[in-house]
Amino acid sequence: MHQYILQRLLIAIPTVFGVTVLIFLAMRVIPGDPLQTIYTESTGAYILSEEELAEVRASLGLDKPLWQQYLSWMGQVFRGEMGYSFWTKDPISQMILRRGPISAQIAFFAVVLSWLFGVPIGLLSAWFRNSWADQVSRAGITLFLAVPSFWLGLLIILFTVLVLTWRPPLTIIQFWEDPGGNFAIVALPSITLGLGLGAATARMARSAALEALFDDYVRTARAKGLGNSLIIWRHVFKNAMLPVITSTGLALGGLLGGTVSVEKAFPVPGLGSLMVQGMQERDWMMIQNLVLVYGLIYVFVNLLVDLSYGMLDPRIRYS
Amino acid sequence: MPRLNRRRFLQLAGAGAGLAVLAACAEAAPDAPAVVDEPTPVPMSEADVAASADDPGLMRPPGTPKRGGHLKTAFGVTMASFDAHQGGGTHVLSHMYNNLVRNNLVDGLRTVAPDLARSVDVSDDGKTYTFNLRSVVKYHNGADFTSTDVLATFNRIMDPPQGMISPLKAEFSFVEDLTAPDAGTAVFHLSAPRSYFLNVLTATNAYIYSEASLQENDFDLRDTIAPGTGAFKFVEHQPAERWLLERNPDYWDAELPYIDQLELLHVPAWSDRGTAVLTGQADMSWNVAFETWQEGSNRDDIDNKLLPNFGAYWLFMNNASGPLADARVRKAIHLGVSKQNLKAAFGTQEVINITRWVPQGDPYATSPADLASMPGYREDIAEAKRLLAEAGYGDGVPELEILAASGPQAELLAPAVQDMLNRDLGIPTKIRIIERASLGTEQQQGTYQLMVHTRGHGVSDISPRGNLWWRTGGSQNFGGYSEPRFDALLDQIDDETDVPTRQGQINEAQDVLDDNPPEYLIGYTYHLPMWNSKVKGIELHDRIFAEWGRMETVWIDS
Numbered sequence: 001m002h003q004y005i006l007q008r009l010l011i012a013i014p015t016v017f018g019v020t021v022l023i024f025l026a027m028r029v030i031p032g033d034p035l036q037t038i039y040t041e042s043t044g045a046y047i048l049s050e051e052e053l054a055e056v057r058a059s060l061g062l063d064k065p066l067w068q069q070y071l072s073w074m075g076q077v078f079r080g081e082m083g084y085s086f087w088t089k090d091p092i093s094q095m096i097l098r099r100g101p102i103s104a105q106i107a108f109f110a111v112v113l114s115w116l117f118g119v120p121i122g123l124l125s126a127w128f129r130n131s132w133a134d135q136v137s138r139a140g141i142t143l144f145l146a147v148p149s150f151w152l153g154l155l156i157i158l159f160t161v162l163v164l165t166w167r168p169p170l171t172i173i174q175f176w177e178d179p180g181g182n183f184a185i186v187a188l189p190s191i192t193l194g195l196g197l198g199a200a201t202a203r204m205a206r207s208a209a210l211e212a213l214f215d216d217y218v219r220t221a222r223a224k225g226l227g228n229s230l231i232i233w234r235h236v237f238k239n240a241m242l243p244v245i246t247s248t249g250l251a252l253g254g255l256l257g258g259t260v261s262v263e264k265a266f267p268v269p270g271l272g273s274l275m276v277q278g279m280q281e282r283d284w285m286m287i288q289n290l291v292l293v294y295g296l297i298y299v300f301v302n303l304l305v306d307l308s309y310g311m312l313d314p315r316i317r318y319s
Numbered sequence: 320m321p322r323l324n325r326r327r328f329l330q331l332a333g334a335g336a337g338l339a340v341l342a343a344c345a346e347a348a349p350d351a352p353a354v355v356d357e358p359t360p361v362p363m364s365e366a367d368v369a370a371s372a373d374d375p376g377l378m379r380p381p382g383t384p385k386r387g388g389h390l391k392t393a394f395g396v397t398m399a400s401f402d403a404h405q406g407g408g409t410h411v412l413s414h415m416y417n418n419l420v421r422n423n424l425v426d427g428l429r430t431v432a433p434d435l436a437r438s439v440d441v442s443d444d445g446k447t448y449t450f451n452l453r454s455v456v457k458y459h460n461g462a463d464f465t466s467t468d469v470l471a472t473f474n475r476i477m478d479p480p481q482g483m484i485s486p487l488k489a490e491f492s493f494v495e496d497l498t499a500p501d502a503g504t505a506v507f508h509l510s511a512p513r514s515y516f517l518n519v520l521t522a523t524n525a526y527i528y529s530e531a532s533l534q535e536n537d538f539d540l541r542d543t544i545a546p547g548t549g550a551f552k553f554v555e556h557q558p559a560e561r562w563l564l565e566r567n568p569d570y571w572d573a574e575l576p577y578i579d580q581l582e583l584l585h586v587p588a589w590s591d592r593g594t595a596v597l598t599g600q601a602d603m604s605w606n607v608a609f610e611t612w613q614e615g616s617n618r619d620d621i622d623n624k625l626l627p628n629f630g631a632y633w634l635f636m637n638n639a640s641g642p643l644a645d646a647r648v649r650k651a652i653h654l655g656v657s658k659q660n661l662k663a664a665f666g667t668q669e670v671i672n673i674t675r676w677v678p679q680g681d682p683y684a685t686s687p688a689d690l691a692s693m694p695g696y697r698e699d700i701a702e703a704k705r706l707l708a709e710a711g712y713g714d715g716v717p718e719l720e721i722l723a724a725s726g727p728q729a730e731l732l733a734p735a736v737q738d739m740l741n742r743d744l745g746i747p748t749k750i751r752i753i754e755r756a757s758l759g760t761e762q763q764q765g766t767y768q769l770m771v772h773t774r775g776h777g778v779s780d781i782s783p784r785g786n787l788w789w790r791t792g793g794s795q796n797f798g799g800y801s802e803p804r805f806d807a808l809l810d811q812i813d814d815e816t817d818v819p820t821r822q823g824q825i826n827e828a829q830d831v832l833d834d835n836p837p838e839y840l841i842g843y844t845y846h847l848p849m850w851n852s853k854v855k856g857i858e859l860h861d862r863i864f865a866e867w868g869r870m871e872t873v874w875i876d877s
Contacts, residue, residue: 052484059482087399089542090558098557157594162614167598170393170584170591171561267591269560277397277559277587 001310008306012299019295020288024070027284034060034086034282060086073288082289087281092289095274100293102172103263103270105186106193107255111248113194114201119244121198122205123232126213126240137202144199153192153265160188172269185269189262197251204247208240215239242313249305252298377432378425379574380856380872388578388875390854393586393601394867397559402540404476405484409523410605410867411562411583415459416526416547419450419469419505420517424872427861431517435464435527435548435571436505445512445816450505456571458529459546459553466499471530473497473507480538489794490519490783493813514816515780522777523868550576550871559585570871577856577874596621596849602875603850603859605867609670612847623849626865627672627679630775632665632728634721634736634839637768639799642717646835647710653695653836655703655744656736661841664735668727671842676832678843680864681779682818683825695833700743707744716746723771724755732771732841762797771841779864781825785809789837800837853877 035056057063061072076083082092125137160166168188173181212218213236221231263272271290278286309316398408403416420439423432433439436450456464477494479485493516496508509516519525532545544553548571551564562583566576584601586592593611595601597618607615607623615621636643636652643649662671672678673696675685690696707713719740723733729752740746748769753761761767776784787793790809791801808828815821846865856872 055482056484085558088397088558089399095558161594161598165598167594167600170586170595170600172557264588267586267588269585274559280587281397 001307005303005307008303012303015299016292016295020074020292021070023288023291024073025066027287028066034062034284073285077289077292083285085278085283085286087278087283087286092286095286096271096289096293098172099270099274101174102186102268103259103272105175105182106189106259106262106268106270107252109186109190110193110197110255111252113190114197114248116198117194118198118201119205119237119241122202122244123209123237123240125202125206126209126236127228127232129210138206141199141202141206144195145203147196148261149192149196150261150265152195153189153262156188156192157266168266168268170267170269189259189266189268192262192265193255193259197248197255200247200251201244204244205240208243209236212236212239238312242309245305245308245312249301252301378423378572378872380425380858380874382855382876384577384856384872384874385876386577386579386874388877389580389582390578390603390873390875391582391584391601393584393592393595393604394606395587396562396583396585397587400541401544403524403526404472404487404528405539405541406486407524407541409526412544412547413523413526413549413868414551414564414581414870415544415549415553416528417456417549418520418522418526420520421869422521422866424857424870427858427863428866429863431521435469439517445514446509448507448509448516450507452503452505453571454503456548457569458532458548459567462529462531462546464527464529464548465502466505467502468527468529469505470497470499471533472527475528475533475538476525483539487522487525489787490522490778511814512816513782513813514818514821515778515782518778518780519783523866524777549869551581554580561585572871576871581870593849596851599851603848603854605848605865606846607849609667609847612849615849620852621849622852622854622860623847624860624862625670625845626848626859626862627674628775628844628846628865629678629680629777629779630773631678631843632669632671632732632841633770633772633774634841635762635767635770635772635798636836636838637765637770637798638801638837639765641768642710642712642719643768645710647706648712648716649836649839650834651703651706651710651744652740652746652839653833654699654706656739656839657698658696658840658842660739661732661735664731665727665841668731670845670847672845673842674840676829676840677781677825678779678864681781683781683822684779685826685829693833695836698743703744707746716744718747718749719768721748721750721769721771722758722761722767723750723752724758725752726755728755728771736769736771765797765799781828782809782813785812785828789832796837798837802831802835802837805831805835 035053054063061069064072073083080093082096084090085092085095121137121141125134128134157167168185169181173185175182217239218231218235221235226234259270260272260275262268263270264276267273271293274286275290277283278290394410396408396411398406398411400407401412403409403412417435419434419436420431421434422428423430435453435456437453438451440449440451441447442449450469452464452466452469458464473491473494474497475483476485476487477491477497479488493510493513494507495510498506498508500506507516513519527548528540528545532540532543536543536545544556550567550570550572552567553562554565555561555563564581564583566579570576584595586595586601586604589606589608590611592601592604593607593615596604596607597611597614612623615623634652634656636649638644638649658671658673662673665671673687673690675690675693675696677684679687685693694702704713707716721733721737723729729750733750733752737748737750740748758770758772762770762772774788776787778784785793785805786809787795789796789800789802789805791803791806805828808824808831812821812824812828815824848859848865850859853876854873855876856874857870
């Protein structure tokens, strides 16, 4: 097991390296100069002379060759600093540490919700296949798969603002500071994301459960006279969970992307909002580091998913 | 040199800023120019009265202000610099600092009010301004404010050290010398009279730093929140999240501020700012999305207002070559493209304020009533076609390119311009969409023919704008515009101090710009502030133009 984990971690190194190189180059290739976003007409200084531009570039380290800029960034990452925002000059690592828990909570609650709704609906839909309940749940699944999360978020925020005259708090409230206030921030984005992910989970659970229901071991269990609940719990559920876990793990990557749009819709002061702001401000350093963080999370989650197979399915052994 | 008392000072200053009322925008304009008189008495403790008796403040809001409370605003509060003289976000920072003079919060920004300057003496020739400074002002770190701080501040602005970009430098190009005869006096010597000099000093980024702060930080405050003299003191800053400021108990005007804390929430999206006010998450916002602003109009507990702003949308024209080098073609576009249509096309994004070259809110702006009958402000397609034919383009103009930033400008404004140019004037165009951040580069390099873009200036007066944008060789005259008649008039406008004479000169200059347009003015914009009705004291409903930032007279009617 340890050797397997080590192998996976070693394999992850070129993956993460590739991510850093790609995002570093992409930031410098796509149109948009951070200096012209920093020095805008609103600051009264959007027309800079060549000398002024050169000075500002030097102050941000953008006057150095690309390879030096890249190595400088990597050095900062390995020291755990991640550099400073081009725009605000604040340490990026601190901003990520402050906002990360909010985004992580949203993703976590969204996954929990998706399982709470998706797995039972999927299993029951498979058990009562072709019944009216199955038809209704499949229609609901299709609906929530089709609706983009940011649009659903906008509908929810419209409802809460116009009908309830309420909206989530605008500043970060950490769970350990005020659990109620924290919940008010993460609840609606989690529900919004959880509904879409729950629909995908339900669909996956239904098809996996349908497959399991016709397998020999279920037929044997029925022949032995086991009750329906035992058959579902002991045999169908466990076997149907493997593809669900896989899809959930993969979806977490998408969920991170989804968090950006949902955080923007509500708005939530999480990493997603920071990413959008970084893009608007052409804050290359901010975007680079956030993409790196997303990449690391993605690699880590996939490793966890793979390892969970071994725990759920005794036939799978890592050696 | 006649000495001016405070009342006289205000009256003179008001002649510049106060004339705004005469020409202020139609629905925003209330009655006549108001000059602030004696402060309205408000409840004060004996200690406060004693403290302020020597050097009283001026701005006293109407009503009976209540003390205490925590006010939240929703706005974009990130910034790339904490140095107001280097592009810092003054809508946040200005709460902590003072100017020499400033726009008066309690009369809708109609007059210029003393700030750190208690009074000002103006020489007979209008070239020497002597500012008599307050003697009771302290910085938040306890240091005394003196004239050396004024010198250090403006010397840095006018003669920035190596590596500093000073956007304000051009505004003070006519200041020859600055001296401090004693600790309580600062004297500006101008090369020529400038009637708008005090207006330039009211800019929210023209506030005073202490000489000590500048020296300690090697004259670069971009990464430092230097101690100010303002009504609010810095408490906390969470990047891209919020600023928390608290009442300065030692503020030189002991009556102010009324509230205990000011929290500036970072809410970048306009619609979110609006919903924040509608739901009570914030008490006010300087600018919200139109649909939320409209929703606020339906609520008894919410107030709002359309305020003229000094930033505009333009269709820039490159005068250097091609058909647009011909003044008749530019004028044809000026006459043939309907501003009303563009306003309607962009209505879902921002409310366009159709004005002449001088924006509403400026004392010399053309009134909407007069504007309605002027050519160019109602399309005149027949005359436009005649001009095109006269310029040799009767059979059509070669295809032109419209450059526009991705987003609403490219999706709404550029196609609307394209449609009218093609349909009404027979000018075919193609639209090239680029990142907004790249427009400035294209503009400076002159690699455009037509460009939809924004441009604004903190001061509404035509002198600083005209010298930057339209004077031959102006530092931001990227289109290469040159009109000797305008240059000559601008020379006169720069120096003229008599208001009626200057009004005539400015009208004439605008006639020249209409006759030979350097570019097409789509329109200035309105800002859409919205606030809870319990927010009092800054008279937002009475303002004649938009100004973000300082609000020490605000109080909460809770």
